[in-house]
Amino acid sequence: MNSSSAARKPFRRLLLTGAAGNLGRQLRAAMGEWADVVRVTDIAPLGEVAPHEEATVLDLADRDGLHALLEGVDAVVHLGGISVDAPFDDILEANLRGVYNLYSGVHRHGVRRVVFASSNHAIGFHETTTVLDADAPLRPDSLYGVSKCFGESLSRYYFDRFGLETVCLRIGSSFEEPKNPRMLVTYLSYRDFIELVRCSLFTNRVGHAIVYGASDNPVKWWDNTKAGFLGFRPQDSSAQFNHLFADRAPTTDLDDPAQRYQGGPFVLGEPMERQG
Numbered sequence: 001m002n003s004s005s006a007a008r009k010p011f012r013r014l015l016l017t018g019a020a021g022n023l024g025r026q027l028r029a030a031m032g033e034w035a036d037v038v039r040v041t042d043i044a045p046l047g048e049v050a051p052h053e054e055a056t057v058l059d060l061a062d063r064d065g066l067h068a069l070l071e072g073v074d075a076v077v078h079l080g081g082i083s084v085d086a087p088f089d090d091i092l093e094a095n096l097r098g099v100y101n102l103y104s105g106v107h108r109h110g111v112r113r114v115v116f117a118s119s120n121h122a123i124g125f126h127e128t129t130t131v132l133d134a135d136a137p138l139r140p141d142s143l144y145g146v147s148k149c150f151g152e153s154l155s156r157y158y159f160d161r162f163g164l165e166t167v168c169l170r171i172g173s174s175f176e177e178p179k180n181p182r183m184l185v186t187y188l189s190y191r192d193f194i195e196l197v198r199c200s201l202f203t204n205r206v207g208h209a210i211v212y213g214a215s216d217n218p219v220k221w222w223d224n225t226k227a228g229f230l231g232f233r234p235q236d237s238s239a240q241f242n243h244l245f246a247d248r249a250p251t252t253d254l255d256d257p258a259q260r261y262q263g264g265p266f267v268l269g270e271p272m273e274r275q276g
């Protein structure tokens, strides 16, 4: 092997949306190992831009702007959008219009694959006493969860109609550490998150896949057997954080909806409208 072929990275150009966010910031360095050029975009400032990065501040609701970013891209990691429950009009622009703009551009520019950050809130109204796999019916727990169901359905349509591949990541709770007892079940370490994205980008032929994003935690609500072809093997576990909640052990008070359902406190919200 000569030195130029040894230096070649697997992808020529990747696009990362939501690059200024919590998980986007974790992924940027890793993506630099995977692609010669990483286009990073967000509505928020993108901070220091590495030599391999091309940075654009953009609202996902700007269809023409987003389409321009998709030209010449091999694959997209779509993390951008509102990441908690919010008024309908905000969800509409960032998560519904945003994901439509993405897929219309991906199709137009012949991009081969999308890794879509869905969420456990797409299935949050399933009970905590059940274990779900990729075929579990959607049961969103919030307008936010509904927007993730829309993204999953839209990606399914683009796969069935055009063969455009997507891996939908139903991410649990990916933070530095669990913030409450529920997250001992839903915790996904940053290292495991990066590995899940890597598997989703590098596996040959994924079709349209649903995979749950959780570390190898002691208690599990999700079974990834049907996504086994991705080869995702979490390395971390929330067990190391048990001591944080020693005085607040997870309970299963089925009279409390926030404990009865997997979505936790999200199930107690109500559809919101923007004031003024």
Ligand code: NAI
Pocket (backbone or CB within 6 Å): 017, 018, 019, 020, 021, 022, 023, 024, 041, 042, 043, 044, 058, 059, 060, 061, 078, 079, 080, 081, 082, 083, 084, 093, 094, 098, 117, 118, 119, 120, 170, 171, 172, 173, 174, 175
């Ligand atoms: P985050 O809120 O930190 O990052 C989302 C990013 O999207 C932000 O930087 C924000 O500025 C950007 N954004 C919002 N509206 C936008 C718009 N209209 N146009 C362009 N950019 C916009 O969230 P985080 O934790 O990084 O999550 C990333 C993705 O993963 C999100 O889609 C979230 O729904 C999903 N997810 C995250 C989980 C977690 O535990 N971190 C759990 C489940 C899903």
Ligand code: 15L
Pocket (backbone or CB within 6 Å): 083, 084, 119, 120, 121, 171, 172, 173, 174, 183, 186, 263
């Ligand atoms: C999500 O979808 C959110 O983006 C994140 O902020 C957490 O709330 C997470 O789910 C969770 O369920 O803990």
